[in-house]
Amino acid sequence: MIRTKTVAFAKNSSNIFFHILTKCNLKCRHCYINPSQHGKNTLPLPVINAWLEAFAQDSNSKNLIFLGGEPTLHPDLPAAVEYARSLGFGSITIDTNGYLFHDIISKVEPGVVDYFSFSLDGTTRETNDRIRGAGSFDTCIAGIRKANSMGFATSLIFTVSSANIHEVDRLPPLLKDIGISRFFIQIIGLRGRSATGSQTLIRDQKLQVARSQWLNTIPRVARQIAKFGVTVTYPKVFLGTGENFECAGLVADNYFVFPNGRVYRCPLCEDFALHSLIFKNNRLVPAEKLNERDLFQLNIAEGCVMNKLIQPDNLRYDSAGKPEYKIACCLLKEEIRND
Numbered sequence: 001m002i003r004t005k006t007v008a009f010a011k012n013s014s015n016i017f018f019h020i021l022t023k024c025n026l027k028c029r030h031c032y033i034n035p036s037q038h039g040k041n042t043l044p045l046p047v048i049n050a051w052l053e054a055f056a057q058d059s060n061s062k063n064l065i066f067l068g069g070e071p072t073l074h075p076d077l078p079a080a081v082e083y084a085r086s087l088g089f090g091s092i093t094i095d096t097n098g099y100l101f102h103d104i105i106s107k108v109e110p111g112v113v114d115y116f117s118f119s120l121d122g123t124t125r126e127t128n129d130r131i132r133g134a135g136s137f138d139t140c141i142a143g144i145r146k147a148n149s150m151g152f153a154t155s156l157i158f159t160v161s162s163a164n165i166h167e168v169d170r171l172p173p174l175l176k177d178i179g180i181s182r183f184f185i186q187i188i189g190l191r192g193r194s195a196t197g198s199q200t201l202i203r204d205q206k207l208q209v210a211r212s213q214w215l216n217t218i219p220r221v222a223r224q225i226a227k228f229g230v231t232v233t234y235p236k237v238f239l240g241t242g243e244n245f246e247c248a249g250l251v252a253d254n255y256f257v258f259p260n261g262r263v264y265r266c267p268l269c270e271d272f273a274l275h276s277l278i279f280k281n282n283r284l285v286p287a288e289k290l291n292e293r294d295l296f297q298l299n300i301a302e303g304c305v306m307n308k309l310i311q312p313d314n315l316r317y318d319s320a321g322k323p324e325y326k327i328a329c330c331l332l333k334e335e336i337r338n339d
Ligand code: SF4
Pocket: 024, 025, 026, 027, 028, 030, 031, 032, 033, 068, 069, 070, 097
């Protein structure tokens, strides 16, 4: 039976999104990495290990995700993964664009890495490579097949935008063919180098998706994919009448760690010096005020405060000036699985 549930926020399980560098071989149009805010440095292995230790308490309830940039560009990633495993993290995922540098796949084992998570933004070479760069479609598909053949569990992340939503209906057969176990849909947001400062590419290219398009397409396709036994997760984005708004910064336990030492609790704050924590001398300490924590407390009719500040285009108001709907926390997810 296909079951859909909203994944409730919980304080008793954590997700640590650990960006060990920001360097990348690709230049995706919607990249959320912002080197001026996240750093341009590559963390040395002793620093990675020290920062992992800072999260090691109750580690079996914590999911660790290694990211970049492209994390497989880091030559010490296998050693970092081994150390994280020795510290007892509940799950370890490596996010990758599929290039699998430094022969990472031969240097770690399925018992140590729980998932290799790949990124693809089109079901065709033409669309994907227009967004992510020439050759990235074939490389990603080959990487997934290789990881599967070596016994790794694989997942796929697909960021929906106006540049690829026309291909979403072609996802089910593609995903059935390549054989992944988890599928994550994301929605494009105004984040990162390509959305800020003088490079307002995302807004200028009208890459954002309308509410009606999202609601008419994504839940339906997600159900089709789940029928193959793939667990599908996608952001709720828009709250229905009577649905409760909650800010994950107050009621969940997520950490977005960047190589310049900033640690955020909210991804929408990552383009600003609003981090609530920071590594100083390899110790995780509270950051100076004013920071994201002060924003989490604000209670507004539109739902998410950061959404209203940085991407108000997806809000609508009635003639009396009242919001027609609330925007959910960007971390609130729907999960569909075939039980
Ligand atoms: S989205 Fe990922 S793969 Fe693409 S440029 Fe950014 S870090 Fe690299």
